Amino acid sequence: MILVTGGAGFIGANFVLDWLRGAQEAVLNVDKLTYAGNLRTLESLQGDSRHVFARVDICDAAALDALFATHRPRAVVHFAAESHVDRSIHGPADFVQTNVVGTFALLEAARRYWASLERGEREAFRFLHVSTDEVFGSLGPTDPQFSETTPYAPNSPYSATKAGSDHLVRAYFHTYGLPTLTTNCSNNYGPYQFPEKLIPLMIANALAGKALPVYGDGRNVRDWLYVTDHCSAIREVLARGEPGQTYNIGGWNEKANIEVVHTLCDLLDVARPLAQGSYRDQIAFVKDRPGHDRRYAIDASKLERELGWKPAETFETGMAKTVRWYLEHQAWVNEVASGEYRKWVETNYTKRM
Ligand code: NAD
Ligand code: DAU
Numbered sequence: 001m002i003l004v005t006g007g008a009g010f011i012g013a014n015f016v017l018d019w020l021r022g023a024q025e026a027v028l029n030v031d032k033l034t035y036a037g038n039l040r041t042l043e044s045l046q047g048d049s050r051h052v053f054a055r056v057d058i059c060d061a062a063a064l065d066a067l068f069a070t071h072r073p074r075a076v077v078h079f080a081a082e083s084h085v086d087r088s089i090h091g092p093a094d095f096v097q098t099n100v101v102g103t104f105a106l107l108e109a110a111r112r113y114w115a116s117l118e119r120g121e122r123e124a125f126r127f128l129h130v131s132t133d134e135v136f137g138s139l140g141p142t143d144p145q146f147s148e149t150t151p152y153a154p155n156s157p158y159s160a161t162k163a164g165s166d167h168l169v170r171a172y173f174h175t176y177g178l179p180t181l182t183t184n185c186s187n188n189y190g191p192y193q194f195p196e197k198l199i200p201l202m203i204a205n206a207l208a209g210k211a212l213p214v215y216g217d218g219r220n221v222r223d224w225l226y227v228t229d230h231c232s233a234i235r236e237v238l239a240r241g242e243p244g245q246t247y248n249i250g251g252w253n254e255k256a257n258i259e260v261v262h263t264l265c266d267l268l269d270v271a272r273p274l275a276q277g278s279y280r281d282q283i284a285f286v287k288d289r290p291g292h293d294r295r296y297a298i299d300a301s302k303l304e305r306e307l308g309w310k311p312a313e314t315f316e317t318g319m320a321k322t323v324r325w326y327l328e329h330q331a332w333v334n335e336v337a338s339g340e341y342r343k344w345v346e347t348n349y350t351k352r353m
Contacts, residue, residue, distance in 0.1 A: 001026045002238075003073035005058055005106065006080030008037035010193045011130070015077065015231045016042065016051065026050040028071045030064075031080060032057040032098075038341050039348070040332065041192045046348075058102035064109035075126040075238060076110055078103065081165075084196055085134075085158045089290055092157035099161035100168070103129070107172050114178055128181045128238050129169040133223070133250065134159035135184060138293035145223075145299035146184070148246050155291050166246075179243035183234060186250040186298045189318065190227035191325045195336060198222075198257065202264050203326045204333055206279045207272065212265075216288035218258030221295040225251035226318035229311035236307045247307075250298025253315040258283075263315075267323040 002019075006012040007029035016027050026049070031037045033055055045051040052071070056063045058080050080102065082088065082095045107127070114125050136146040137153030152167075154160040172178040189199040202212050233249040241247060255263075265279035303309045313321070326333060335341040 001028055001071055001073045002075045003028045004077045005030045007031055008039050011188055011227055012079035013041040013192055014227045018231045020050055029053045030056050036194050039345050040341050058106045061105050068109055068113035077128045079130045085156050088156055088158035095157050095161040100164045103165035104168055111176055111178050126179050131166050131182055131184045132162050133184050133186045133296050133298050135163040139295040145297040147299045148248055148302055155293055173244045181237050181241045182246040183237055184248050185230050186223035186225050188225055188227045188230050190322050202261055206268050211284040212282045213284055213286040219256050221254050221256050223250045223296050223298050224253045224315055226313035229313055233309050236309045240307050247303045248298050248300050250300040251311050254297050263319055
């Protein structure tokens, strides 16, 4: 069994669904179910004994110890985090708590459990920490992409807390020998993303006839990766990565935000034409995000060279799939927008899904 934290969130849920499509090995899914956790996403796993769900806060050391002792996982894949930069600007406390204190509590519980294992199991154990390219800060237009040796320079409370967690993970390898792996990935997009993030927000607003709020001049650059490509990279690193190492994950898809929004509008113009005009007419340039990093770009060549990973989707195929998915899953989006998904969790939640 593997223990996945944050498996009811966007990337974690995609990871769990992908994992259970391709493997018989069970998943213990540990998630507090914050606003970003949505068990509706995992509804297809109800009754599947390979998926065990535990509503637990990663800051709760006693609950973590009990989970490790009962389920005896061979690995941890740690997704749980507060993940949205804008929220971190308005309320950084939850970010410090979950991303730093929570990762610390999880590392401590993993270390206690790992120390209790027999030698062979101890050597095979892995703690994979899922992190972000935002820890490297902001690039200028002609700077080389972030590599694994780029110095850390986080600029938002979110990225600062992720950087703190990365450093703790590093320290647990060097100090205690815990077999850790860290991945730093670029911007993900695809099914089941909470509609506070750029791509699902723009699709939802476009379809609702609302403004498409582009921060600043729309020229900030992000490097986009389709979510299942992130999941396949994590599986590779978990299987064959070298403990103590970090791996950058990215799609070689640098795009200015305005290009991304134009692409979405153009896809929607074809798939769901308006009576007149284009979805582009809804674009509104708004006040910039404070401390807005100008450019992120990932050099993923270490992962490709050492582990043979390659993304399956291009930006064009991934965006087309994404738009199609949101059009076909309006019920999922509407439940999130209305808050109905929270009620579903309360009435349908069982310890074992
Ligand atoms: P998300 O916000 O969609 O999901 C986070 C999940 O963690 C939710 O299910 C939430 O309930 C859970 N969670 C939050 N606090 C918790 C706590 N204290 N205890 C237990 N569970 C808790 O996030 P995401 O976009 O899926 O990101 C997952 C991970 O990947 C994060 O660590 C993030 O930093 C990292 N990451 C995200 C991206 C991206 O583009 N979204 C890119 C690179 C790295
Ligand atoms: O780079 C990886 C990171 O990508 C992850 O670590 C974070 O968890 C994830 O949220 C994401 O962070 P960003 O801040 O890049 O994502 P977001 O979707 O919030 O914004 C993407 C870009 O679009 C960014 O430059 C800000 C801009 N933006 C965002 C929103 C929500 C807008 O212009 N308008 C908006 O309404």
